Amino acid sequence: MRIRILGSGAGGGFPQWNCNCANCRAVRAGAPGFLPRTQSSLAVSANGEDWLLLNASPDLREQIAAAPELSPRRDDPVRASPIKAVALTNGDVDHVAGLLNLREAQPFNIYAARRVIDALAANPIFSILQPQLVPRIELAMETPTSVSGASVDLGLSLRAFPVPGKIALYLEDRNAPNFGTSAGDTLGLEVIETATGASFFYVPGCAQVDAPLAARLRHAALVFFDGTLFEEEEMIRQGLMGKTGSRMGHINMSGEDGSLAAFTPLDVKRKIYVHINNSNPVLDEHSNAYATVQAAGWEVGEDGMEVIL
Amino acid sequence: MRIRILGSGAGGGFPQWNCNCANCRAVRAGAPGFLPRTQSSLAVSANGEDWLLLNASPDLREQIAAAPELSPRRDDPVRASPIKAVALTNGDVDHVAGLLNLREAQPFNIYAARRVIDALAANPIFSILQPQLVPRIELAMETPTSVSGASVDLGLSLRAFPVPGKIALYLEDRNAPNFGTSAGDTLGLEVIETATGASFFYVPGCAQVDAPLAARLRHAALVFFDGTLFEEEEMIRQGLMGKTGSRMGHINMSGEDGSLAAFTPLDVKRKIYVHINNSNPVLDEHSNAYATVQAAGWEVGEDGMEVIL
Numbered sequence: 001m002r003i004r005i006l007g008s009g010a011g012g013g014f015p016q017w018n019c020n021c022a023n024c025r026a027v028r029a030g031a032p033g034f035l036p037r038t039q040s041s042l043a044v045s046a047n048g049e050d051w052l053l054l055n056a057s058p059d060l061r062e063q064i065a066a067a068p069e070l071s072p073r074r075d076d077p078v079r080a081s082p083i084k085a086v087a088l089t090n091g092d093v094d095h096v097a098g099l100l101n102l103r104e105a106q107p108f109n110i111y112a113a114r115r116v117i118d119a120l121a122a123n124p125i126f127s128i129l130q131p132q133l134v135p136r137i138e139l140a141m142e143t144p145t146s147v148s149g150a151s152v153d154l155g156l157s158l159r160a161f162p163v164p165g166k167i168a169l170y171l172e173d174r175n176a177p178n179f180g181t182s183a184g185d186t187l188g189l190e191v192i193e194t195a196t197g198a199s200f201f202y203v204p205g206c207a208q209v210d211a212p213l214a215a216r217l218r219h220a221a222l223v224f225f226d227g228t229l230f231e232e233e234e235m236i237r238q239g240l241m242g243k244t245g246s247r248m249g250h251i252n253m254s255g256e257d258g259s260l261a262a263f264t265p266l267d268v269k270r271k272i273y274v275h276i277n278n279s280n281p282v283l284d285e286h287s288n289a290y291a292t293v294q295a296a297g298w299e300v301g302e303d304g305m306e307v308i309l
Numbered sequence: 310m311r312i313r314i315l316g317s318g319a320g321g322g323f324p325q326w327n328c329n330c331a332n333c334r335a336v337r338a339g340a341p342g343f344l345p346r347t348q349s350s351l352a353v354s355a356n357g358e359d360w361l362l363l364n365a366s367p368d369l370r371e372q373i374a375a376a377p378e379l380s381p382r383r384d385d386p387v388r389a390s391p392i393k394a395v396a397l398t399n400g401d402v403d404h405v406a407g408l409l410n411l412r413e414a415q416p417f418n419i420y421a422a423r424r425v426i427d428a429l430a431a432n433p434i435f436s437i438l439q440p441q442l443v444p445r446i447e448l449a450m451e452t453p454t455s456v457s458g459a460s461v462d463l464g465l466s467l468r469a470f471p472v473p474g475k476i477a478l479y480l481e482d483r484n485a486p487n488f489g490t491s492a493g494d495t496l497g498l499e500v501i502e503t504a505t506g507a508s509f510f511y512v513p514g515c516a517q518v519d520a521p522l523a524a525r526l527r528h529a530a531l532v533f534f535d536g537t538l539f540e541e542e543e544m545i546r547q548g549l550m551g552k553t554g555s556r557m558g559h560i561n562m563s564g565e566d567g568s569l570a571a572f573t574p575l576d577v578k579r580k581i582y583v584h585i586n587n588s589n590p591v592l593d594e595h596s597n598a599y600a601t602v603q604a605a606g607w608e609v610g611e612d613g614m615e616v617i618l
Contacts, residue, residue, distance in 0.1 A: 018390040020381035072329035
């Protein structure tokens with residue numbers, strides 16, 4: 001499998017349009033050790049020709065332009081795309097808005113939880129993707145769903161599983177427990193190559209590494225994991241927003257309950273942080289936080305990074 | 310006034326993600342005479358500090374990154390933006406999807422026709438822009454609306470007027486005359502500088518230059534105008550789509566009923582085509598079409614082009 005990080009940033013990207021924090025100022029100024037990052041998405045291919053997107057970020061048009069393998073080949077028909085399917089892990093703007101870039105009557109399949117499919121259906125703007133050309137296919141939980149699109153079998157399947165998290169911000173019900181979140185509002189995906197059985201995990205949003213998740217990830221070959229925040233209260237401390245990480249449905253990296261500690265006993269071969277928020281000090285390669293995650297065997301995801309599995 | 314073309318392309322941009330026409334192949338290959346173009350948007354400022362966007366394209370994050378004046382200044386608060394307002398000329402995806410890039414609790418005003426405001430309200434995803442921070446203000450027709458946002462008066466006003474056109478594709482009613490289009494579904498805007506009375510016109514979508522529009526534009530100092538297609542049937546001829554320009558609500562440049570002919574008697578001082586579709590031969594600077602529009606006194610809009618008025 002070829003896996004490409006299209007965007008390693010969280011919602012808003014890096015820099016974020018209205019953010020003037022130290023990180024955003026530094027990356028705008030081109031300071032050494034800071035890389036710009038577009039919003040959260042991966043692309044996967046078993047054959048190097050047909051691609052599955054994991055989430056569709058608002059930056060998708062720019063991400064396609066930066067990845068030549070995602071554009072039509074010179075000898076393709078006049079309308080064509082190597083993108084044959086998109087899987088969604090939740091209904092957040094940073095994961096679904098990019099679907100609007102995939103208009104223009106091109107067939108592909110969308111895979112998502114029932115509640116995310118319903119959220120798309122409740123927004124008529126997404127009907128720009130006509131359902132007869134762009135079927136919405138519900139991901140079963142735990143049972144692998146084989147991935148196809150535009151009459152092509154991608155040689156991949158997806159095992160979806162719920163992880164602790166939160167419903168998309170624009171769907172929050174402030175009068176309901178955990179803002180109306182139900183199981184399936186935040187998914188992890190195991191992406192399995194049909195021919196070899198090789199697999200990796202993609203968990204860009206996750207509020208907690210609970211015992212079932214830890215058991216699932218143990219001995220994994222490769223995990224892309226929620227790297228939103230380094231510390232639970234960093235956005236409050238930096239004066240950016242009055243919300244903790246857990247209020248946003250995101251675990252932090254550091255501390256007793258953080259992902260660094262949670263992964264230590266799990267023997268995961270390769271661990272890459274994605275969905276990294278602009279406030280996170282790991283975005284500065286000269287920071288202590290960056291050194292800490294490196295020392296713990298983690299990589300900090302970058303746009304354009306490729307992994308072969 | 311400073312006016313900057315953020316994006317000069319039509320819906321899909323140039324190249325378009327799934328298009329393999331001669332133009333798209335050439336621009337992907339970096340052929341001389343072809344410039345990439347993001348989707349349709351302009352930015353305007355009276356004081357060079359506070360900005361009004363005319364339409365919010367799906368490429369807005371990339372467009373902001375390319376225009377330093379649209380990001381917070383170094384001494385701004387930790388959350389800030391020079392973008393104080395957005396005016397929408399219709400509800401098309403290429404003109405409204407960029408609003409989703411302007412989330413993160415930043416105040417600004419949206420100006421649009423009632424029917425476009427209603428279309429946004431019918432899509433809960435746009436509630437990510439909380440109405441108490443991002444008021445939706447209805448544009449009166451013909452009476453100038455003064456523009457403000459985030460408690461700043463921009464020193465600009467907008468005179469909105471309906472032009473011949475078509476309702477947004479995702480709102481089409483195939484059983485109604487002209488797909489359910491009503492007056493106000495496609496607007497032109499006259500942008501007026503309060504201090505001087507200087508003004509220009511922005512008409513990125515227009516099906517026909519009828520007598521009232523011709524009268525309005527006569528002797529204008531500056532017009533940005535719908536440059537979608539060169540010929541009514543070019544998309545059908547190139548095998549891209551089974552729709553004529555008029556079916557899409559866009560006038561063509563050439564021919565008896567085209568914009569080149571319609572503008573000839575109007576004595577417009579400066580005429581710039583925007584919203585240029587990937588199929589349009591004017592995107593090749595070595596084409597006869599490009600020479601034709603230049604000879605008629607038109608400029609072909611480019612991303613990043615600045616005009617001082």
